[in-house]
Amino acid sequence: MSRGGDLIREGRRRRGLTQAELADRVGTSQSAVARWESGGTAPSMDTTMRVLRTMDLDLDYMLVEYDDSDMAQAERLLGLSVQQRVDHLVGFASTMRRLQESARPDTA
Numbered sequence: 848m849s850r851g852g853d854l855i856r857e858g859r860r861r862r863g864l865t866q867a868e869l870a871d872r873v874g875t876s877q878s879a880v881a882r883w884e885s886g887g888t889a890p891s892m893d894t895t896m897r898v899l900r901t902m903d904l905d906l907d908y909m910l911v912e913y914d915d916s917d918m919a920q921a922e923r924l925l926g927l928s929v930q931q932r933v934d935h936l937v938g939f940a941s942t943m944r945r946l947q948e949s950a951r952p953d954t955a
Contacts, residue, residue: 849889
């Protein structure tokens with residue numbers, strides 16, 4: 848699959864359009880839309896942006912510094928046993944729940 852095709856499919860679904868309806872808006876065929884979405888052909892960035900804009904959507908992207916912290920964490924977790932990973936996730940979920948609860952405004 849292509850990123851452009853993924854974005855087009857997501858935009859179409861958000862707008863509740865069929866491939867044929869999107870094709871009509873864009874001025875292409877339903878089969879062309881299907882090829883974009885399936886990765887049969889990769890739409891250019893310009894085409895992707897044009898198609899998204901026909902659906903009143905835009906793509907916001909930027910370059911950011913590479914951060915490999917996710918890989919470092921994944922590699923660390925790979926060294927854990929299954930039970931240790933489960934315990935880690937349960938602890939993480941508990942921490943997130945407490946943070947969410949503490950961020951809620953008092954309703955009393």
